[in-house]
Amino acid sequence: VGVNYPEEFAGYAVHDVKEWNHPKYTAYKPKTLDDYDVDIEIECCGVCGSDLLTAQGGWGDLKCAQVVGHEVIGHVVKTGPKASLYKLGDRVGLGAQAFACLDCPRCKAGNEQYCAHSVTTYDGVYPDGYVSQGGYASHVRAHEHLIFPIPDEIKSSEAGPLMCGGLTVFSPLKRNGCKPGAKVGILGLGGLGHMAVMFAKALGADVTVFSRTNDKKEQALKLGADAFVATGKEGWESELFDSFDILLNCAIGLSGLNLDAFLSILKVEARFVSVGLPSVDEKFNVSPHTFFSNGAHLSTSCLGSRAEALELLDLAVKHDIRPWVEEIPLTAEGVSEAMTRCWKGDVRYRFCLTDFHKAFGT
């Protein structure tokens, strides 16, 4: 092992969707260094449900041998000619977005995650056709605006999961009125879900966790949830009529999600927001009749903005919020174990791949 930086990066790449949980050590060329790009020498990277769905081809075919991973923490080792936010050696993080134009009305309104020119950290395509490569790697190159300074108080393996999972739940909670007095439901207690519970509590809401079974009840309460509902048994919704202001769906699949029941427990004009993004062949199947009797909103949310990322990091320090992380050193076997077990739901509640300097000789 060893990496020929800066000419080449190295990472664990998925070459075939059938082998999605056996990425192979692969060297590749980085994208062109643009004016505002920053190179991060990676220290660790969280394992997100999106990594699995991308590797499996659940969101579309692989465009090339693909390195996934978008919960990156590391140190700045190079900056483009106009980049000014960071200096060499700074400890920084990168989430699921690597580029935004910063010039369009969406970017200017603080909605850069919805920029039409957005490029995701992996599986994204730059204007010159280069397919972006993610964080199970020695290095990653991204626009400085999407790279965040990591407070000293948060250790790297716990900061990683905040970059994608944390920001993805924090943004819709903020934007949909999660505050003292709000009654919030979190659906699916996985990587995103467990961080959503902690952030919703920190924002002052009354929080209920919805999980398919009773297995995670004790841990949900330990995370700070006020109530817990197992949705495996039919009829659970009958006692919860007219209860919720926000339901944040963090589930990776739809088979265990009774959307009609969830919509029925919202207050008038309250919101069901999905950050969960299952494979493209799974669809919401719901009649307008279902949520016509409360005028509820059915919506989605994508990642979060830089301003929200900075606010989240601040809140995490102030409220001592840390994801529950299981560390696995990065090796071919380690990546494979993390991806396989994450897909089985066998993690409490986020894997972070570590020891990257050893893996790549960086």
Ligand code: NDP
């Ligand atoms: P995890 O695998 O960690 O958690 C998913 C949770 O979903 C599980 O813990 C489980 O909760 C629940 N679940 C699993 N299978 C089903 C099913 N068939 N039906 C209903 N519920 C199910 O994944 P992540 O938290 O990492 O990711 C969650 C989703 O969020 C993924 O789809 C991911 O792609 C998406 N995502 C979206 C982003 C965005 O910008 N919108 C950004 C990042 C991720 P329980 O056992 O409690 O029922």
Ligand code: ZN
């Ligand atoms: Zn993610």
